[in-house]
Amino acid sequence: MKIKGLRWWIVGLIMLGTIFNYLARSSLSVAAPTLTEKLQLTTQQYSYVVAAFQAAYTVMQPIAGLILDWVGLKIGFALFAVGWAVANMLHGFSTSWQSLAVFRGLLGLTEAAIFPAGMKTISQWFPARERSVATGWLNSGTSVGSMLAPPLVVFCIITFNWQTAFAVTGAIALIWVALWLAFYHAPKDHPNLSEQERHLILDGQEASKQETGARPSWRHILGERRFWGIGIPRLLAEPAWQTFSFWIPLYLVSVRHMDLKEIAMFGWLPFLAADLGCVVGGYLAPYFMKRFKVSLITSRKLVVVTGALLMVGPACIGLAESPYTAIALFCVGGFAHQAISGALFTLASDVFGQHEVATATGLTGMLGWIGGLSFSLVVGALATTIGYNPLFFCLLVFDLLGAVIVWRMVAGEPAAEGDIGRHAEPAEA
Template sequence: MQIETKEPVLSTAPKKNWRWTVVIWLIIGGFINYLDRANLSIAAPQMMKDLHLTKTDIGLLGTVFSWSYALMQLPAGWLIDRFGTKKIYSIAVLWWSGATFMMGLFNKLPSFIIVRLLLGAGEAPCWPTGAKITSYWFPKKERGFATGLWDSSSKWGPAIAPPLLVAIMLAFGWRSLFYITGIAGVLFSIAFWIFYKNPEHSRKLSKEEFEYIQSEGAGFEENLVNSKIKWRSLFKYKTVWGMILGFFCTIWIWNIFLVFLPLYLVEVHGVTLQELGVYASIPWVGGIFGAIFGGYLTKKLVDKGITSPVKAKRALISICAILAAIVVIFVPFVDSLAMKITLFTLALCFISAITGSAWALAGDIAPPSMVASVGAIQNFGGYFGGALSPFIAGLIVDKTGSYSLAFISGGIIAGCAALCYWFLVKNPIQERVE
């Protein structure tokens, strides 16, 4: 049943800010989500030694995850918009946590491939859920900043993972990484199911704050039953294809960093396992800053009346894509470890500003009932294309003995995101005559 609501126009934010506590749920979930991805990159050196795996094998596991993750975006977005964020998200966290735990049980590559397929399928609803929850908990002018905060969890995970997971691995072995992170996800899923409430059911929201949330059409979770646009028709919009192609370019280089950064530091610069915990985490601190500051910057541009929410995000994405391309291409041309860490940090700062704004853009572009679907379709494009990058990077390194070509080509592809978001992503999705 659709609830008819008035949309009061409030010029200032209320004194109470309970809505921002919702971001904490999304940060914790995203942090666990990325721990479950980063544990493979940390465990890779020991897995290769113990189980006689190659870099191509490790790259293949990254690719298998990304393909599964990408393909499951399409049903995940539809399921979230159809059956609600709380139900689908709780099931998804249980699913991916179980898959994470199982990674520690096996010894053969075929078994790891199956488990990584399951992990990708289970993790698919995580970010579309965040986009959907943000769309009905925050007015449009705050969604960029809110999204930047919870999207930073995808950088907190890899930033904290190296020192945390390396310490666990040195004490208990590489299998313990998968056991511990799997159990953490199960506990979070139970807590989310028990305690999370939508705005209309929250007893913590004041009347003033609820009216402020409603001021730009938020406040209630809408589903596909209320939509006048058919789900399949989303692929007819140029804006949607711009988001798909732009995220393809962004996630290509993102996946190379996620899968190979620790291994690169160990092999090229002789970083020890004890040192890896520090060196591999530093670049992701730049990612945290980029996600949060990028969202804050778009909020300020809108608050000051300089531009609209959509234009602010498009401009930020385009500028950061160009800067990311320049920085990544320079990586092979510097020799010192300190300089390369600096370039990696800057690159992840710019890339993270792109991903945060891209997820917030889904809430501005899509109808309220289809935010998860549009966000998931964008993510589908990113990870379907990005799925190729770890495998291709692994092949390049195995064949050439160098990471240079992987970084140069990755930087060029990242820069193409600017063309996609600036020239194709312009207009919100509106109903078409079928």
């Protein structure tokens, strides 16, 4: 049976995997106030646990991308998903910050495949003009997963214990693995893909981006100026998301004096706003193309600029007297960051071929997580001395600088939609 609009069902399947991925990783931040009490963790020790995940995730992203480009999406992604489900459940056996850090590192190693796999799927399944929208929906899974974590984790902790919270948020990913293995196939092999949609996908892709069978090369990708034009802005943007994901609950408890139930009620709102940023950011690029008659690549860069300007929201959190105003400003930051993130992910699928897009996404992701890891350690070291407010202001500065870099270093405007990326020229010095 042929399924109409099958490509959107495929991105929905990837989005569901992203939700479960981020539900697992966000469980720690929600449980952090409980863990700091039960395991007697200091803020510094908690930052080391966070860093263990970030370091493992950082190192593994390009390796995961390379594995996915070599062995293929279906089996490779399923193995990574089983790995992160098991790793998250193991958190319940932690007895100290050291053992928690070990299990957190295992989670980072296995969860690192999510975006290399997602962008490889979008590169294969979507014509160029639809990629930003598809990426927006894919990226929205990060926010939905983070949004679901506070009420679910708090419910498990209050009803059962903190160990149950990690068991539940990990095991649920196994449901997705079964769905993935049952329903995913590449476009050329999918029995439910109509010929009309197959032609729409292939005709809308760049000739230079068709799957060639060639093996990706780290050396070639790292030698591309456009890679650094995407990678450096990701390094500068990721600290914002790492801060929102890992530090909001502790900030609300230690600075705004909210309790666990209030976090369950309000802690998910920044991630709902981030969800909107994913979707709206995805539609902004085609809007800019239509409204301002700009090319596809320029439209992506305009989305990055728009998001960077909106990061003034979290920069002003220190001026907020009410904790609810602070949460509202976190919401602005979540919206802004996810718009930036989606545009940078899509740019990678625009300028790299299908045989190397997972590897390129993994490498840019590694740079992003180097930025996130470094900044989390800074937060852990300085939050109790200089406070959070100067650190939140840094997030605005980082993204404004990233917007300048992506504008200058990612060049190459397509002569026509079906020719995107084929005639890319180096940016002027």
